[in-house]
Amino acid sequence: NSCPAVKNILILDSEGKRVAVKYYSDEWPTNSAKLAFEKSLFGRTLKSNARTEAEITICDSNIVIYKFVQDLHFFITGGDDENELLLATVLQGLFDAIALRLRNTIDKREALENLDVIFLCIDEVVDQGMILETDANAIAGKVAIQNMDASATLSEQ
16 A cells, blocks of 8 residues: 555634645645645535544545544545544544643644644654554653754753
8 A cells, every 4th residue: 555544634723724734645736626625625524513523524535534623623534445443543643642732722723823733743643644653642742852852942951
């Protein structure tokens, strides 16, 4: 399977606008193709109630696992031959790691103020579409170390 296991990770707001997105597949070669996919996915899932548990849909012959929290919509896309339980585990691991780093305040304002943390979490979970880690504590721990390194002065290091 040469395709990336994860084709994209999308965090959109309650209007379908981007908060944080990362694509690992060249299935969407242009920004407008990406935006069209996001719009289609957002429209398709808007009426669902994915607040208590992650839900699954098929969009453009891809499996998408998604979950809504406050005014954020989390999506993980994989190929139609991908294991949805695996994708759901990736989504949950990412979500829980972000929750740990943001001290359980997961909403658009907090996300935008901590985009660096969110992207670090995403990068710890998936690299070029390959799943690296799904354990939230491990992800959050690595992100904390990277964040500390970035903000610490030389004397603190």
